[in-house]
Amino acid sequence: MTALLAKDVPALLAARGLVKVYRSGGVPVEAVRGVDLEVGAGEFVAIMGPSGSGKSTLLHVLGGLEPATRGEIWLRGRRVDGLSASAWAVLRRKHVGFVFQFFNLLSTMTAADNVELPALLAGVSPKQARKRRTELFDELGLAAKADAAPSRLSGGEQQRVALARALVNEPSLLLADEPTGNLDSASSRDVLRLLAHAHAGGQTILLVTHDAKIAGLADRVICLYDGMIADDARVVPTPRKMSAVRDVLELRG
């Protein structure tokens, strides 16, 4: 591990031998069974796999939302798997943005406050927090919704607010758990476009999804099966570019 991180371009995030065992009614359930992975700075990596393959658990463990049972997690060259829940919270505030399937916005606050609060908690001045939030809302097409309560927003808008919240502290790593899983196709497209835009700006993204369109945007797809990595490969466009549609569909006649 140490040798690996001493390389010129260290992995932003790395896991070694990661295991997560739940107790379900006294019976141990191995949700993650020995995962090794690395995500380089600026990479966009999608994790796919069937329901129950452990992909959400893996993401939650990597982001410190749940403790690992065994194995190592390294973030920005620092070993973090042993951190306490409160130390993780501090780390996440600055370095890890999270986006969830069901948005998880605070319902008693305005959209703007949902985004400014984590900036304030991270020690940013109120003026600066407002400035960053305004920039993000402009970019995400939310300027007119700043004072709205989350319940007044559509699912797509709530997810964009959640994305702004995740990005407000300019995290090293953006983790997303099925970010389009609860959205209609137009809102999914917006969120995909914004993720692609963030990625183009250098944002490192690790995201769990069922949506193969996201895989089409990612640099790399990790396929999880039964708590283990079944495949981990770069996405390489097929060379016959213009025949892409014909490879899938044929207009008969």
Place this chain on the structure above:
Amino acid sequence: MRQHLLALLAKEPAHGYELKLALEQTFGQAYPSPNIGQIYVTLKRLEQDGMVRGQDVAQDGRPNKKVYEITPAGQAELASWVESPTEGPRVRDEFFAKLVLAPLAGLADRMELINSQRRHYFGIMRNLVELQAGMDRANAPARLLVEGAVLHLQADLDWLERCQEELV
């Protein structure tokens, strides 16, 4: 191709190159542009079968162009094409046959086959996503064609996952 040309000619008489342009405009850049030679050959066959009638039109300083119009027989064939039920989408049975048969002969490992096929699908998905990004969103048929390809590919990937669950 035959019925596509008939449908365009049912709208208005046209020559071969106009038909090529009309197909390209309708389906957008997503669909591979039809070969002009193929269009001429198809028109010739349609004429032999009495589905269209060609008429030479003189052009200034250039060879005559042949303008085609649809005949009553062509209208009837077109109507029966429109009315007849359309086959469902094809299943990628070639890959499935490989997946089932190759390991029996000790030629390949199923997990490897599935992984390499999945990588191939992701590559196609990348192409489709790029096509979508650069697309004229006002052209609904072209947009829907790519969206259809994306949805089919998603189904192919889901099926691959099912194969992985049961066969590996």
